[in-house]
Amino acid sequence: MTTGMEMPEQPRSRRQTRAAILTHLLQSGGSFRPPLAKAVRLSEASLSRILFDLKAEGLIEEVRRPAPYVGGPTGLVSLDGSVALAAFELSTQRLSIGVGGLSGKLHYTECVPLPKTPTVESVGRAFREALTLLREQTRLRRITLAQIGVSIPGLGRLSTSGNPIIPCDVRHISATFGEVFAGVPVELTNSVVAHATFHRFRTENYPFSGAHLFVFVSHGVAGAWMDDPAEADALQPVELGHMVFGPEGPRCRCGHHGCVEAYTSLTALAEVLGVAEAELLQIGSEWVNRISISSRVRQELRRRLFRLGLAIGNTLNVRPCNGVAISGWPSLLSEDDRSALVEGIDACLLGGRTLAQVSLAFVPPSTGNDPQAALAFAAFCLASRGGMPAASTEAA
Ligand SMILES: [Zn+2]
Structure with missing residues (x-):
């Protein structure tokens, strides 16, 4: 069942249509036929023809299951487990x-x-x-x-x-x-x-489905522009971690001095906390509960998070978008501690976060996986x- 309004404005190639189906299944983990047809903007008859091919090629499998809605049993379509x-x-x-x-x-x-x-x-x-x-x-x-x-x-x-x-x-x-x-x-x-792909497709209830900026705070600090996964340029790296804040600052692994990465990477965090980086990695996400943070160290972390916020805000000034997902050690901190990062974004984003209508979400770190x-x-x-x-x- 399809209406003219649901049809795409641009005709899609066979590859694009198949990509829309497969990326939807990758993100959802599986779908019944009617919601799948709706999500990829196809009639059930067209979807049926493509699913027949994908099944024959060993890319998808379908299990008969009672559907959780009126209309009776239908096939639960998912990606083939043997690929x-x-x-x-x-x-x-x-x-x-x-x-x-x-x-x-x-x-x-x-x-x-x-x-x-x-x-x-x-x-x-x-x-x-x-x-x-x-x-x-x-x-x-x-x-x-x-x-x-x-x-x-x-x-x-x-x-x-x-x-x-x-x-x-x-x-x-x-x-x-x-x-x-x-x-x-x-x-x-x-x-x-x-890592952006990992979060987008493997995190349950990932906060964004449309275009947004993904920020990864690990050994390095970097970002990725994320868009519709069926589009050719759905993922593009953005080196926001190498935004320089002071040429006299700490040396960065890129060779420059004072990059935001040099202040906020895991290496920098270990130094501020006074532990060896290897030890910090071994403790993993538990460090936030196991390492006591003095008020002086807390102040220093806040200063650095503020700087990271400035880098993110500046990136959004260059290319505006409405969502930012942050993964890494800042996600482990309490809302109060990471407020400095939000303040940093507010302090340089043109119009501020509210006027620019940017929503922020913290997702768990994926370092060490x-x-x-x-x-x-x-x-x-x-x-x-x-x-x-x-x-x-x-x-x-
Ligand atoms: Zn750098």
């Missing part, structure tokens, strides 16, 4: 790899440690080692990979050959993937994009290309 994805997540200490499914379940994980001071060569070797391990595992378990997702901190359009955060040669790494897993689609992305973010990104890549070959020509 295998590989995830690679690079961090400062290690390269985590895993094989998992579209629902986020990991079947196998492994990690290759990195030397204390990684170089282009040692990172390249770690990737080759991880790829060899993965090839052995997939052969042993007779797994055919549908997609590989790779998360790299600091990766950007300007750093395809050099990375200011972790030394690595992206072109060389991409070539190694092509060599070891010929024919398997591989997507490399900035770690903030991978590697390679979950890369796995979520791999699932997103497969869904957003409609489960079709990467180099496929558009057929409407």
